Amino acid sequence: MTEPLLSIRDLRTVFHTDEGLVRAVDGVSFDVGRGETVCLVGESGSGKTVTGESITRLIRTPPGEIAGGEIVFDGRDLTTLDEDELRELRGDRIAHVFQNPQGALNPVYTVGWQIVEAIQLHQDVTRAEARERGIDLLDRVGIPEATRRFDDYPHEFSGGMKQRVALAMALATNPDLLIADEPTTALDVTIQNQILGLLSELQAEFDMSILLITHDLGVVAEVADRVVVMYAGKVMERGGVFDVFERPSHPYTRALLDCLPGRGTGGARSIGGKLPSATDPPDGCRFHPRCEHAVDACRAGEQPPVYPVDGDDDHVVSCVHYEPGGDPSVVRGEEAVPTDGGRPVEGDTEEDDR
Numbered sequence: 001m002t003e004p005l006l007s008i009r010d011l012r013t014v015f016h017t018d019e020g021l022v023r024a025v026d027g028v029s030f031d032v033g034r035g036e037t038v039c040l041v042g043e044s045g046s047g048k049t050v051t052g053e054s055i056t057r058l059i060r061t062p063p064g065e066i067a068g069g070e071i072v073f074d075g076r077d078l079t080t081l082d083e084d085e086l087r088e089l090r091g092d093r094i095a096h097v098f099q100n101p102q103g104a105l106n107p108v109y110t111v112g113w114q115i116v117e118a119i120q121l122h123q124d125v126t127r128a129e130a131r132e133r134g135i136d137l138l139d140r141v142g143i144p145e146a147t148r149r150f151d152d153y154p155h156e157f158s159g160g161m162k163q164r165v166a167l168a169m170a171l172a173t174n175p176d177l178l179i180a181d182e183p184t185t186a187l188d189v190t191i192q193n194q195i196l197g198l199l200s201e202l203q204a205e206f207d208m209s210i211l212l213i214t215h216d217l218g219v220v221a222e223v224a225d226r227v228v229v230m231y232a233g234k235v236m237e238r239g240g241v242f243d244v245f246e247r248p249s250h251p252y253t254r255a256l257l258d259c260l261p262g263r264g265t266g267g268a269r270s271i272g273g274k275l276p277s278a279t280d281p282p283d284g285c286r287f288h289p290r291c292e293h294a295v296d297a298c299r300a301g302e303q304p305p306v307y308p309v310d311g312d313d314d315h316v317v318s319c320v321h322y323e324p325g326g327d328p329s330v331v332r333g334e335e336a337v338p339t340d341g342g343r344p345v346e347g348d349t350e351e352d353d354r
């Protein structure tokens, strides 16, 4: 594999709060390859947004602080850059879009004016050239009558159209990496699908990498090349989208997938049990209090290291059942089939038998 565009190693981002230290991102590692879409998934509070915002240090300091790790982007460790260098990078080579496009748009100026500003901030072009480029971008993101709409104000666009405008602004400087944090969550399903389709098209056209943050596994199945599953600040599982969906290996990943309509036991809308406390997470595997497969080894010490699934270094899981000499069939019921002669394959039958 060629060198990834972005390589995050052992990232630690904390918040100093009145209730104590929140280890929002606690030793997270993953790569984003060139031209690849990597999805960061997990329930609310798992640290997805903080991970995305740590990359260009959008984290407010204080209370936030990047306490450790490396964020290597195109060969440079971003954690060593000063504020000026980061500003230069943000909105130029790395762009963000957020759930609420309102934040990206200033209500006081026309969208065209804002796009021209974004282009001129990073590129040495005339106003007329920037305008032409901006109209072209609005057109590319699917704004009808882009030339006429260019001089409209943000409030004159609907929610879905506003998100397209925000996307046009993000793409204005032809970024290498787009970090999209729940960009379609606030939109209705039809518009969601349009925007996601658009993202894929633009990705190919602009040859950029996308880090897409979402808790919607349906979206992940649609667009991801690779998946990083987070829980309580830790990576639980990481791998190619096909591997993770076909052979989900961490009990947490399996539980998440079981919540998808048409998969698993069906009916279940969310995982049982409570999310851990942000300031006082459990020892051992952070998921163990909600895990039906937890054993003593899961309850003490640190989060387990990541182990390859089926000897595949590209698909890894942080679960003691996968350590060398361990028995993953405890977690993945289907493994039991060849050994005991054709018992039912569902992962939860063992429990039902008891």
Ligand SMILES: Nc1ncnc2c1ncn2[C@@H]1O[C@H](COP(=O)(O)OP(=O)(O)OP(=O)(O)O)[C@@H](O)[C@H]1O
Pocket (backbone or CB within 6 Å): 015, 017, 022, 024, 042, 043, 044, 045, 046, 047, 048, 049, 050, 051, 063, 064, 215, 278
């Ligand atoms: N400014 C802050 N001060 C204190 N704690 C924070 C701050 N921002 C985030 N956190 C905490 O960091 C943890 C991770 O939050 P984060 O927003 O990254 O979760 P998320 O996975 O993006 O969730 P969601 O799906 O709800 O967006 C949470 O426990 C959250 O309360």
Ligand code: NI
Pocket (backbone or CB within 6 Å): 048, 049, 050, 181
């Ligand atoms: Ni978030």
